[in-house]
Amino acid sequence: MEFVDHPQDIPLQIKEVNDRMFPETSFDRVGFVGITWQSKRAYAMGQAVQITLKEIDPNFCVTGRVVWCDNQQDSFKIAIEFPEKEDCFCVRMIEQLSQIEHYRRQAKTQGRRLNYNEAAAEWINKFAASFPAFTI
Incomplete structure (x- = not known):
């Protein structure tokens, strides 16, 4: 199971849902399965x-669904x-977009102004190969 840390500067909105059931999944799933926040x-x-x-x-x-919740400071x-396979695939794609936007914002704080396409090209070159694969 691989989780990607969602960037804190890209806000997520999380709402509890009480009427949703999921199929059982095993803890030996391989590849991208979700995010941490x-x-x-x-x-x-x-x-x-x-x-x-x-x-x-x-x-x-x-x-x-929440897999774990660790109390920190x-x-x-x-x-x-x-x-769900379709949701997982969609989240992985959206997460890559979030990572690229985070990269663009970090570059800006370092005095580099990148448009989204420039940031995407750099991010892909530097990080895409290590981004968890989708293998469900």
Whole structure:
């Protein structure tokens, strides 16, 4: 199971969902399965959550489930898996866009002004090969 740390400067909106059931999944899944996020609140393991990411795509909306929630100093690090193949594939693509936007913002703080296409080209060259594969 591979999770990608979602960049904190690209806000996620997370809402609990109580009427969603998922198929059982095994812990030996290989490849990209979800994301991690620093949350101000704890979530119960197994809790279904709806994720939106308005800054990257206003139409993006998927539902996943909390796999673990670790209490840290001032926050909770949560891992959200996406057991449905289509949702998982969609999240992986959106997450790459989020990583590229985060890279563009980091470059800006270093005095480099990159448009999105320039940032994407650099990010792909530097990081795409190590981004977890989608293998469900």
